[in-house]
Every structure is written in C-alpha cells, then in structure tokens.
Amino acid sequence: MNKGRVSPYLFLVPAFLIYTSVIIYPVFNSIWVSLHSWSGMDAMVFIGLENFRVLFFEDNVFWTALRNNLTWMILTLLFMVSASLGLALLLSANYVGRTFFRGVFYFPFVLSGILVGIIWRWMYHVNFGFFNEFLTLIGLGDFTQTWLGDPDGALFYVFIAALWRGVGAPMILFIAGLQAIPKDILESAEIDGAGKIKTFFSIKLPLLKETFIIVLATQIIGSMGVFDIIVSTTDGGPGNATQVLATYMVQQTFSFNNMGMGAALSTIMLLIMMIVIVPYILFTTKER
C-alpha cells in the first residue's frame, strides 16, 4: 500500500510553527517579563515576584478589576445564560416566523464589541441619549440618570450592552441542543401526563448537559477576558469603577509603560482561565 513518502508530521508543521511563535512563546515570555521591572525602553531588572506582591497587597485598582471580572461573570451566568435559554425555548417550537426572530436576536452578535460599545455609549448619553430622552418623553423625567457616569451602576449598564450583543450566540447553541432531543421522548412524556414545567426540568434540562458545558465554558472565558465593550464605553472609568483585568493590563503596559506589571496582570488572567479551560479541553478531546 503506497501512502506516499511525505511524513505525516509535515502536515502539522505550518500550524505548529505559526501557533508556537505567536501564542506559546509569548506566554512564556510574558511570564518571564512579569518577574521584572521594565519600562520597555531601558534594561529589564529582575525583581522576582515583587509585581505580584504589589498587585495583591498594595493595589486597590487590581482588586476592583478582579472583583469587576467576577461580577461580570456572575451577571453573565445569571442573565445571559437564562435569557438565551428562554429565547431558545420560545424559538425552538415550529411556527411561522421563527427564522426571522432568530435572525433578529442573533444579529447584534455579528457586530464588533467596539461598534456595540460606541452605539451604547450614545444610547446612555446624558443630554441627548436614547434613555434619558425616552424617559423624559413618557413623563418620567425624574428618573433620568448619568448612566455610564455613575460609578455604582456603570458596570451593570455596560453589561446590558454586552447582553444585547451576546445573547444570540448561546441562544443558537441551546436551540440546536433542544432540536437534538428525540421527539418520541417528549411525546411519551406528554402521554404520561407530564406538564410543560415538569418536561423542562426532568427531560429537556438534563439532555442539554453538553450544550450547557459549551455555553458555560465559553461564557466564563469571555467574562474573564472582557475588554472591547468596556474600552469603547467607559474605558475603565469613571475613576476606576469599571476597570477589569484586561483593561488594567493595557493601561499598565501602554499608559504607565509598566511592562512588568502588565505582564503580571496577563499572567494572572491566564492562570484564572486555565482553571476553566483545562477541564473543558480534557472533556472535549476525550475519545468517545
């Protein structure tokens, strides 16, 4: 049997080289830089774990950023996941117009986070934005807000923009998961007299397990790395109220020229992400 003389490993070479040079090498380089004090211009000075010590024990902004990432993750798990599952349940039945509605709810996801952020910053504009104009129009002028200018609410308002953009993606995954449930199981449940709610909790939900794993993994990763939509709405402000690890990392690196601190922050992001991704990868690559 002639399978050709080309070694099978040659097929891996382009991917391996490109991937290793752009992703794996910088990971180690970044960890190395995180152990130094470095402005990017002068010589690097080795300082051990000093950057991490400063972040953990002396830097309030770091804790704000970390807390905001966790808040974002909780908001995502609460609202993004339940809203997308709700829409999927609403849109998985067979009736006229469902393709249209799916298309509408999924559409914002094809826009970039930057674009969505710019759009919503305008929606929240204090003087001319949609929300304050609308509240005034319907006679609720007393309820107008400073929105993104409010340190306590800004993160939540940015999250609403992210929800608008992102809800369609897990929705599509849930719809696919729901449609994969065999019809006869649902029919026999109906014959046995199970109500809608019972069917949902004891049949649909357990059978959506794999979909849930994908959705939760992607949403948690997304929450830890959230960046574009924050940069284009509040850029971490007001004060540092909406700072997250990714925005703070970029600020340390490019505004404060503190490469070591930036690298330390990205190392921390990487470690947090590993906790989620490693089990996920082991699960998806399992031979079935």
Place this chain on the structure above:
Amino acid sequence: MTRKIRTNMIRYIVLLVLTVACLIPIVTIVLTATKSRADFFSGLGLFELPQQLYWANFTTALFDANILQYMWNSLLISIVKVPIGILVAALAAFAITRLQIKFPRGFLIYFLIGMMVPFQVALVPLNGFFANHGLINSFWAVTYVYIAFGLPFAILVLRGFFNSIPRDIDEAAYIDGCTKLRLFFLVIFPLAKPAVASLFILDFLATWNEYILASVLIRDRSRQLVTAGLMNFVGQYGTDFGLLAAGVLIAVIPVMIVYIILQKHFVEGMAGAVKG
C-alpha cells in the same frame, strides 16, 4: 384549540416586544445620523426628524474620516487571513484525526490550550518583536498573528468534522494508490465543505471584529483596521453626534447586508461549528 391559539398569541406578542427592544439601538443610530451638529444644540429631540436630512454626515465619515479606507484595510487582511488560516488548520486537523502520528491527543490539546490565551498576553512580546524588526504597520505581520489566533478554534471544529467522515474512505483511497496529500486535497477537504463554509464566516467575522491587536500593531492612521479606526474616529469627532452615528452606520451596513444574505449559514454555522 382555542388554548393553542392563545399561547400562540402570547408568544407572538412577547417576540414582537423583544424584537422592537432589540432594534432600538439601530433605530437610534439611524435617527441620529440624519441630524447635523446644529440640530442637536438647537434643541431638536432625538426622536424628531430635522427639516432636512444632513447627508454631509455620511460623505464626511466615508471620505474625510477615512472609514472607507479602514474597511478596505480590514477586508484585505481578512480575505488573505481566512483561507490560509483554514488550510493550515485543516492540514493539522487531518494529521491529528486521520494519519498515523504519535500522541494525536497530545497535539490536539497543545493546539487547544491556545483558546485560554487572551490577546493581551501576546501583546507585550509581539509589540516588542514587531517594533524591533520594523514590522509595526505591516499587514503581513498582522495577518500572521491573526492566523495563529484563529488556529485553536478552527482545529477544534475541523477535527470534529473529520472524525465524522468514515475511515473506509481512506483505506479505499490508499488501495487505489492515493497519496496522503491527494487524499487530503481531493477527498477529505472537499467532503468537509459544510464545516469549512461555516468556519469561513465565523473566522472572517472574528478577524473583522478584532480590536486590541489591530490597535497596537498598526499605528499609521491610513493603514488602520476598521475597529481601531472607529475608535480613533470617535476620539477625533467626540461631540459631533450625527457624524459619529453616520460612521457607525457605515460600519454596520455591510455587515448587515452580508448577514441578511448568508443568515442561514451564520446561524447554522454557529451551531454546527461547536457540535462538530
């Protein structure tokens, strides 16, 4: 029967309300783009239309503010990056799923751990390397970086699809004297067309929408990609809301048109891609 009609009614009402809510931001942008700066400061409300539509917003955004140029740059990079990236990923996925190599799962895991590396991690090393080698502003260098970041997801998707192609095909092809390369290019890759099509759309979108690498690795204004270009545009024309909205619309419209034409592929691609 009446009960069924009632549930249907409720369903449609809920869906219509949600659809309206979902379209509000886009409608707001359209309304804003019709107004000049003077309209806003003379007290014209957001929901009122001006006496005359202010078309100058669109021409200014397209040409003076360079948005057309930014979109062209992004298009150039995307149409080079996406096909090459998919081919490179497909070769690797082919070796992992269908060739006799040692540790196929090890290689797969090696490629997939890239999914947990945020762009920020690569930012400092890449920025340093690019600056030292005169590669800042180079489209080729950015394309190379984008190819790398697209690989983990593409390999995950293609590996799932290749696994679903029966192995007898390989045996039959080898017996007929097919080489590995011919098997890949003439049999397996063409069979993966549905996966490749959805991957093409998702990958194109990811490239088009990427921001942080684009903003750091390309500094020259005229070479900027659409996301970073839009951020500059916003910074530059801060309070000219009509103009900003026109710029946003110009960036939204091509994506919207492609989306409407290929909607089925977007929606099914997303589900198919992850299921594999």
